[in-house]
Amino acid sequence: METERRKMPWANIGIIFSGLAAVVLIMVFFTGYHQLLQTNQKMSEKIEVLEQSTEKLHVAQMTSEQTMQTYLNEQKQIIAQVQQHQDIWKMANAQYLVRLADAELTYENNPALALTLLKTVDDILTPLTDPKLLVLRKALAVDLAQLKTAMTVDVTGIYARIAALNNDLDKLPLPTQQVADQSQDTIDTSKLSWWQRGLVQIKKALKQIVTVRYHENGIPPLVLPNEQVFFYENLHAMLEKSMWALLHRNTEIYRDSLQQTANWIKQYCLPDSPITQSALTTLSDLEKIDINPAMPKIAATLQAFHNYFVQDENPSTPSSQGKNGVAQ
Template sequence: MTPSSSSPTRSAWQNPWLFVALAALALAGWQWLETRQQLNNVQQEVARRLAESEAGNKEDRGAQKQLLAQVADLQAKLGALDGKLAEFQGQSETLQSFYQEMARSREEATLLEVEQAVTLAGQQLQLAGNVPVAVLALQTADARLARLDRPQYMPLRKALAKDLAQLTGLPFVDVPGISLRLEQVVAGIDKLPLAAYGRPVESSENPPAGNVLPWWQRSGGEIWQELKGLVRIQRFDREEPVLLAPGQSFFLRENLKLRLLNARLALLSRDQWTFRNELKVAQQWLTRHFVADDKAVQAAQATLRQMSATEINVELPSLNQSQAALRNVRTGKEKP
């Protein structure tokens, strides 16, 4: 190589800009390669992300479809539940109306029982003067109202309580006991001995079988019985009893029974004057027509005297308060 030909080459290698250009070119190539590699990585990452997103979208669409199916199933079940709820509400309303109807019927029946009890108590007081039965009837009416436990019945219960307090404060008259004692006296009238006969009638005794008396003893016994019938021994140191024909004793006893039965009716109707008057007449008849020293007659006289001293004409209260309160309850229920 000649000096003339190598000089430009040396001068070119000695030029610094050439190295700069070469370095810049190498750097640019390296950056291009680096950028290309990064771009490839980004493309792969984007492709991967797109693939994952597509798979996620598919899963989301599947899950969405499944969720929509579940929602549709739930909506169907909810519709069925709504139908059952409506049916249950209808049945509940029907049962509620039926229960209300039963409650009204039960309440009406209870009010009817209360009305009957108050009416029975009033009848027992007015017709028979039977205070214990009237008290029991009013207590039964109050117990029926207590079972209802309704505030609208409190005025009626207060009226019942006032009437019960008045009835329980009355003096006790044992009307059934007095009536039974009169009945016992009436039952014993037929057994009381009459004073007009002087002595009880002797029953004829027949000779025992197997012991036949001779004819003369039998004839003597018959004659003696006839003679005994002709003679009667009687005391006259006291008032002579009224003589009665044999057939009149029956009517005497029956009339005495009628007197005592009239006294019993007067007792039930609380007629004090008639009660004492009939007992007085009965005592006079017992003294006049029956044996005074007989124990049965004396017991009958003592019973009649004790009953004559009994006060049976007790002023009974009316049940106006309870009846008025019951009418108010009925009027209030009839109003619309």
């Protein structure tokens, strides 16, 4: 019995320790579970904060994208406006060049320079994409084709030829001696009576007062030495008159001056001289040149530019455009 009694306390102690261990384990479990719950709650809060931050970032990103898109749209509008202004400036510059080309044709009869100006206009219009330019480009193409076939007058070359001839006028040969007078007095007056000698002296005196010139066998009239300077000056003046007429495209004065120069040379210069023949040939060639040929007009291109700017300033409806097209 005593032995059993001694064993009972130790058994109770084991039970107590087991209970305490179980309680401790339960406490540890609940403590860990509580800490786990707290940790999960904190994680949930952090996740929620992160989600809120992510949402804010997403909203900020969307706002930034919208702002960027708005900025890009504004930039596109600005670029379009700048491009439009550049196109308007290019069109104005092209219209100015067309007017210069028209002035070259009207006042200077210079189709070569007018053609160069219109080619520059075509280069300006080529990159432009405005569909309203179609009519203008067609008119420009027609005028370009006409200018390419227009006859060009080489004013500089013609002027140089006249100037060279003018410099050689003083080399034209003139008759220097009069034809020998067949009736020249060779009578020996020593054998004549006094009244016959007096008659011979009277004849000599009359010959000194009155000179009779004969122009037979194609011999040109004699130009006295003191008159030659005036003759050459008249030729120079007539050629300079033709040069003035060339620069002013006056065909009538140009040809009349050359004809008068040729007539004087034929009348007073030695006809068999190579210098005379060369001068007459040059004058004949110059006289055949048409210094004022008919020039093509570029009125169609000018009108097309005018219509373009009027249409750009006052855009009309399709119906009114159709009416205007029929009216035209």
